[in-house]
Amino acid sequence: xxxxxxxxxxxxxxxxxxxxxxxxxxxxxxxxxxxxxxxxxxxxxxxxxxxxxxxxxxxxxxxxxxxxxxxxxxxxxxxxxxxxxxxxxxxxxxxxxxxxxxxxxxxxxxxxxxxxxxxxxxxxxxxxxxxxxxxxxxxxxxxxxxxxxxxxxxxxxxxxxxxxxxxxxxxxxxxxxxxxxxxxxxxxxxxxxxxxxxxxxxxxxxxxxxxxxxxxxxxxxxxxxxxxxxxxxxxxxxxxxxxxxxxxxxxxxxxxxxxxxxxxxxxxxxxxxxxxxxxxxxxxxxxxxxxxxxxxxxxxxxxxxxxxxxxxxxxxxxxxxxxxxxxxxxxxxxxxxxxxxxxxxxxxxxxxxxxxxxxxxxxxxxxxxxxxxxxxxxxxxxxxxxxxxxxxxxxx
Numbered sequence: 519x520x521x522x523x524x525x526x527x528x529x530x531x532x533x534x535x536x537x538x539x540x541x542x543x544x545x546x547x548x549x550x551x552x553x554x555x556x557x558x559x560x561x562x563x564x565x566x567x568x569x570x571x572x573x574x575x576x577x578x579x580x581x582x583x584x585x586x587x588x589x590x591x592x593x594x595x596x597x598x599x600x601x602x603x604x605x606x607x608x609x610x611x612x613x614x615x616x617x618x619x620x621x622x623x624x625x626x627x628x629x630x631x632x633x634x635x636x637x638x639x640x641x642x643x644x645x646x647x648x649x650x651x652x653x654x655x656x657x658x659x660x661x662x663x664x665x666x667x668x669x670x671x672x673x674x675x676x677x678x679x680x681x682x683x684x685x686x687x688x689x690x691x692x693x694x695x696x697x698x699x700x701x702x703x704x705x706x707x708x709x710x711x712x713x714x715x716x717x718x719x720x721x722x723x724x725x726x727x728x729x730x731x732x733x734x735x736x737x738x739x740x741x742x743x744x745x746x747x748x749x750x751x752x753x754x755x756x757x758x759x760x761x762x763x764x765x766x767x768x769x770x771x772x773x774x775x776x777x778x779x780x781x782x783x784x785x786x787x788x789x790x791x792x793x794x795x796x797x798x799x800x801x802x803x804x805x806x807x808x809x810x811x812x813x814x815x816x817x818x819x820x821x822x823x824x825x826x827x828x829x830x831x832x833x834x835x836x837x838x839x840x841x842x843x844x845x846x847x848x849x850x851x852x853x854x855x856x857x858x859x860x861x862x863x864x865x866x867x868x869x870x871x872x873x874x875x876x877x878x879x880x881x882x883x884x885x886x887x888x889x890x891x892x893x894x895x896x897x898x899x900x901x902x903x904x905x906x907x908x909x910x911x912x913x914x
Contacts, residue, residue, distance in 0.1 A: 571901040574892035576855050577909045579836035581884055584872045588763070588829035592753025596744035596819040597809070598714050603737030604729040605707040606630060610740075617720040620815070621712040621743065628710040628721075628740055630729055635708055639701035646694035649687070656680070656687035707731070716745040717815070744819050749812040751776055751788070753825050754803040766828060769793070774808045778823040786810055786817070790827075836882050837875035839909060842890050843868060852882065853889040853896040855904045861889070861896045873911040 612629035615621060663680040666672040712718070719742045723729060730738045751774075755763065770791050775784035788810030797804045808825060810817075843866070844851050851863045864886070869877030882888070887904060889896045896902055 571859055571903045572892070572895040573903045573905055574855065574889050574896050575907040576887040576904045577890050577907040579838050579878065579882060579884055579886065579888060580875060580909045580911055581834060582837055582872065582911070583832050584835045584837075584877055585828050585832050586830035586877070587826045587870060588759060589824050589826050590753045590755055590759075592751050592823060592825055594817055594819055594821045594823065595750045595752055596716070596746070597748055597750055598716065598745040599819075600713055600716075600743045602627065602710055602740045602743065603735070604628075604630065604710070604731045604740060605733065605737055606635065606704050607729055607731035608632075608634065608708065610723055610725050610727050610729050613721055613725055615718055615721075617718070619718055620716070620746075621718050622715045623712055625712045626709060627712055627718070630708040630710075630731075632705055632708040635701065635705040639698065639705055642694065642697040642701040646691070646698055649690040649694040653684070653687035653691050656684040660684045710740065712743060714743055714745055716743045718743045746815040746817075746819075747812045748788075748809050749817055749819065750791075751808045751810060751823065751825055753806055753808075754798075754801070755806055757797055757802050757804070760797070760804050762829060763827060766831070768827060772827065775826045776808070776810060776823050777826075778817065778821060784824075784826050786823075835869070835872070836878045836884055837872060837909070837911065838878060838882070838888050839890055840871070840876040842888055842893065843876060844893065852878075852886075853893060853898070854886045855889060855896070855902060856887075859901045859904060861898055861900050861902055863898045875909065875911055 608630040610628065611631050614626045614628065621627065660677075660680040660683070663672055663677045667674065667677045721741050723738065723740055729740070730736075732738075768790065770789075770793065772790045774788050774790060776786040776788065777784045778786065788808045790806060791809040792807040794805040838852065842852055844853070846863070846865075849865045850868050852866055854862050854864055856862055864881055866881035867879040869879045871877070889902075890907055890909065892902075
């Protein structure tokens with residue numbers, strides 16, 4: 519007899535399926551936990567090695583004789599700057615340079631039409647000849663009047679008149695000589711030469727234009743020349759910083775170093791050459807100036823930079839990598855490791871950078887083992903496995 523097929527109850531089916539699902543979930547959890555443990559022990563996330571506490575690299579601070587530097591922003595300026603102005607008027611006939619060219623003192627730069635001034639000089643010389651003739655004639659008349667007066671042939675008033683005429687003729691000669699000199703100067707002013715050595719800017723008047731001359735600022739500006747070597751660096755110092763510099767003996771002749779823009783180091787050296795005689799009460803600062811050599815003309819007037827002056831006498835200091843510093847609210851800390859591997863934070867007072875390392879003014883001793891690598895694994899109060907390293911100073 520054939521046994522009839524029966525559908526098992528729903529409760530009988532759910533139980534094996536539930537057991538299978540639980541088994542799969544446990545297997546996945548075990549696999550994930552095993553992978554996580556392997557990642558943690560391999561170092562991911564600062565894991566703890568099988569033998570103990572997490573490893574960190576420690577080193578003792580570097581001891582160096584350092585100088586605390588004071589840095590100030592400033593700007594390069596030309597030692598000499600000249601505006602070339604026309605001293606006589608006329609038509610511009612020649613431009614004897616290229617815009618932006620380096621020129622030497624005495625080089626010819628512009629020429630104004632000289633012909634009207636050559637004519638004026640000829641006229642002045644002609645008047646000089648006339649004045650000379652008048653003086654000679656007046657002198658002869660005076661001589662005759664003197665002889666006749668001795669013989670009482672002319673009156674005293676006539677003699678006095680001849681003397682006056684002779685003096686007037688002499689003054690006329692002097693005036694004619696002055697006119698010649700003025701005409702000569704005007705002729706010379708038609709040729710404009712470089713008064714200093716430097717780099718000339720763009721010409722502001724083209725050939726064929728009428729140039730307006732005059733004395734002072736009345737003359738038309740034709741171009742500008744700025745000197746390049748040496749070059750000045752001007753900067754302002756706050757009153758408190760200036761008092762500190764004075765205590766350290768800062769004075770004209772003191773050595774300085776300058777860096778330009780984003781340069782890594784202070785590669786331009788010079789010396790102070792000027793300190794202003796009063797503090798600006800509006801800003802509370804005083805103007806100082808340094809002079810630097812610029813033989814290749816690479817530093818252009820108007821460039822901004824930073825200047826560095828000694829802000830302390832040489833003294834011994836401890837240095838650590840800047841990366842070894844951490845922050846706890848308003849305090850700066852370094853993590854140190856004791857002999858038993860405990861992490862102890864120490865508040866410190868950092869100073870400026872020196873040779874690529876951070877100067878520590880206070881809070882650290884030269885025997886402290888400072889965490890320089892693995893800082894994220896060094897938690898205050900925990901245990902770590904210290905590995906000795908070495909702090910290396912960078913370039914000065």
